[in-house]
Amino acid sequence: MTTPTAVAERRARVRQLAQGGASNRQIAAQLGICKDTVRRDLAQPEAPALSGSELRARKLARAEEAVRQASAAVRDVIGARPAYQITDDETARRWCGALRAAADELAAQADAFAEYYPCATA
Template sequence: MTTPALSPEARAARRAEVRRLADQNMSHRAIATKLGISKDTVRRDLAHLARHEPAPPRETPAPEPRSPRTTLSEQAERAGAAMHQLVAAVAAVVEASVPYAMVDDQVAHDWAAQMRQACDTLRHERQQFADYYPSALIAGATMSHRRAPDETPAQSTGSPAPSTPQKGR
């Protein structure tokens, strides 16, 4: 069945209506039924519009405001994931026995520089953490593997400094 040819104005009006209905998330079948045209005509009209006319700007809804609690919760979740990745990365370096890898001098130099940079960055982050959570770094909760240059032996071992026994008690 052929339909009579439309004037350019009528075709443009139909295409505009097809676009308007498509922008309302109507299916091709629903648009065809509403306008009394075939699904293929809807498809062709939308294809023509996509090729020849830019889509009108759509209003994007404003994002819903997030509560500070949600934002802090998301930040805590990201920080927890980052800490998990950090621990996994350190474990991978230890497991790979990086200090004993047979590499040329340039690679060894690069690795040493990367480790130094990472340690410096972590030391800085740890200090900021200690400034914000001083009770988290009390004896028993500090880094216990190796002593940082700014730590005393009691701080690095994770145990309190040995006390001298008091006589007479």
């Protein structure tokens, strides 16, 4: 499901590309959407600019949702027990690499959070 924030961001990007002279076909190809979506996005009135507090609230909501989804994904992986599934070596290597890369990225985010909010992680 596409969130209202994602739609607003896409529409802003469509407008930006259109103002830069790109055709609807070029915009659609670049953003991975259909030409009809580009046409509809350009037909929509431009959303009013958000105040600083509204923008901050949206960013916080996106961050909250992202952390919720990451936590749910971790629970799903744990439940699926991929290390205990019979699979071929290539799939095992791919899964292991993907899990390690995701774990490294999440660890970096946790480290940045701990650095910025040391009292919250003590």
